[in-house]
Amino acid sequence: MTLFLRASSLRQIRLLPAAAFLFAAQSMFAAAPAATTTTAPVPDRASSYYHYGLAHLYEDMAVSAGRSDYATQAVEEYKLALNADPNSQQLQDGLADLYFKIGRIREAVSTAQDRLAKDPNDVQAHELLGKVYLRSLGDMQTPQSGQILKLAIAEYEKLAQLKPKDIETHLLLGQLYGLNHDSIKAEAQFKEAQKVDANSEEVALNMARLYSDEGDAKRAADVLSGIPVDDRSARIEYALGATYDQLKKPHEAAAAYQRALDLEPGNLDTERGLANALLLDGKLDEALKIFNEVVAAEPQDAQSQIHISEIQRRQGHYDQALATLEKAKPLAQNSLELSYNEALIYDSLGRYDDATGVLTKLVSDTTHADGKYSDGEKANRAIFLDRLGIIYREENKTAEAVAAYKQMVDLGGDFAKGGYQGQVDAYRDAHQWKDATTAAAAAAKAAPKDKATQLMYAGQLADTGQVDQGIALAKAQLSSAGNTPDDRDTYLSLTQIYTRLKRWSDAASALDSAAGLSTKPDEKLYVYFLRGVLADRQKHYDEAEAEFHKALAIDPQNATILNYLGYMLADRGVKLPEALTMIQKAVELDPQNGAYLDSLGWVYFKSGQYDLAEVNLRKAMERMSTDPTVHDHLGEVYEKTGKLKMAVMQWERSMTEYAHSLPADADPADVAKVQHKLESARVKLAKLSPAPAAASK
Known part of the structure; x- marks a missing residue:
C-alpha cells in the first residue's frame, strides 16, 4: 500500500538516508534525562526574544540559500535563547524542528524526547517524532522498517487523542494502519475523519484506496460514486475510473475518465486512462484518436504506441501495426508486451515462422534455471506458451503444440489445467482421438482431486463413445448434497455433455441446477449462453x-457470444446486417480466431459479397484445416463464383474431415448436404468436360 501524504503538511521536509533514521531510532530508546529538582532560574524574556528572532532569521536564510553555516548559526541562536528562557516550550519545539529540517536527526529526536519527558x-x-518516522518509512526494505512503523503508529495514535478533530492526523494514522495490514483500525480512522468533514475528498479517496487494497473494488466504487457528480473533483473522477478498471467495467471507467478530463483538460494520465478504457470497451477509433494525442504530446510514451x-x-x-511497433522498440527494448504484440501481428499475417520465433524467444528469455517464478512471471509465460501452442495447432504441428502445453503444466495451479486442456485440444484438432x-487420462491421473481436470476427462470419454463412463465420472464430482456452489461447474459440464449427445431433457435439467447456483453476472452470462446453445441445437x-441477447446485456464485448449469435442468424439468412456487425466485432476482438473468420466469410457469402467471403474463408481454412464446415463454406463460394473444380476439391476435403470427426461434430443431415452438393458438382463438371476424341480406325 502506498502512503499518501499531503504536501501542505510536509513541506520543507526532505527524505533522509535510512542510516540516519536508524541512528536516530537508536537514540529513541535511550532514557530521557532525569528532571532536576533545582529551582528554575528567572527567565530573561528580552534576551530570549532577541536570540529567537536571530535564530528565526538565520533559519529562513539557511532554507532559502541552502547554506549550512546559516543553519549552524540558527542552532546557536536557539541555544542562546533557551539559556535565557530554559523552560520555553516554543523554543524547545522550534529547535527540535530545526534539527529535523537540517538533517540533524539525532539532536531532533533527543530534543523532542526531552520535551515529552517534561x-x-x-x-x-x-508531530516531530511522527514526521521522523514517516520519512523513515521511505525505505521499507530495511530490517528496522517494522519497528519504525510501530513507532510511527504510536505517535499518531497519541496525536489522534490530543487532536481528535484533526482530519489529517486521522488520515495519516489510517494509512499507517493500512501499511500494518490492520484494515479494521484503518477504516475506523477514516470514519473518524469523515465525522469531522463528511464532504472531504481526501477521506473518500483514502477509504476507496483501503477497500481497493483489500480487493473490494465494488465497495471502493460505491464510496466514490456516492459523492454527487457536481461535487466530484478531477481526482475523484480519476480514482473512480481506476476503480471501474479493476471491476472490468470499461464503459463506466471511460465515462469517469472523461468527466475527469472535462474538469482538468490536458492531463495525460487521465487521457491514457480514458484511451485504455475505450480500447477495452471496443471503441477502437475513439481510443486510437486519444492515444495518438498522447503520443503527440509525449513521444517517448512507448506503452501508448504499443496500444x-x-x-x-x-x-x-x-x-x-508493425511500423508502429518498430518506432516503439527503441523506447521499450525489453518490453515483453511489445514482443508479444509483434507475434500476434505475424500470426495475423500468416507469417507463422516469424510468430513462433518471437514467442519461442519470449519463452526462452523468461525461463529461470531453477524453475521458480513469481505469480506475474507464471502468468506471462502461460500467455506466451498458450499462444505458441495455438499457432502450432494452426500449422498442424501437433507435437510442437503439445510440447508447449506441457511447459504450461510445469507452472502448476490453474496454468497446469490450461496446459492439460491445451494438449487434449491439440490432439482433437488433429483428429487424433x-x-x-x-492425454486426458494422464491429466486426470496427475490431478486426481482437481475437479476441472476430471470433468475434462469425463467430456473426452463421452465424446469418444464411452458415454456411461464419462457421465459417471462427471457426476462423481458432485458433492454429497449435490446443490452447493462448488457443484455449479459440474452441472455446466454435464449440460455440455448431454447437449452434444442430444439428450435435451437431461441437458436442460443440469443447466437448471447450474442456474440455481449462479449468482454473479458472469455466472449468469454463461448460463444464458448455454441455454442459447441448447435452444439452437434443437432449432x-x-x-x-x-x-444470447440476455448474455450480451451483461457483456456486450463477449466475442464468443457475438460470434455464435451472428453465425446462427447468418446461417439462416436472417438479419444479415445485424449478424455482420456482431461477427465483425468478434473478429475485431480476436482477429486470429479461425472460427470467427469462418463466420465472417459465411455472412459475407449470405450477403452476396463473394470476394470478401473467399478472402476470410481462406484465412479460416489456414487456421482450421481439419474443420469440415470451413471447407464446405469455401466450396459454396467457389461454386457460386464459377470455380467448380475448386468447389469439388473443397467438398471432397469436407467429406474426408467429416469421416474423421467425432459423432457429435458430424451431424448426419450436414454430412448428407455436403455429399449431395459434391455429387451434383461432379455431374456438372462432367457435363462441362469435353468428350474424348473418337479412336481412329
Missing part, C-alpha cells in the same frame, strides 16, 4: 436468440 502531551514534539499498434492490428492494418483420450431459434 510534557507527555506536547503536540509539536509528537496504437494493437488497435491497428485489430482493425486489420497489419503493416501499420486416441491420443486426446490418453428453437427465437428462444436461442433471446438467451
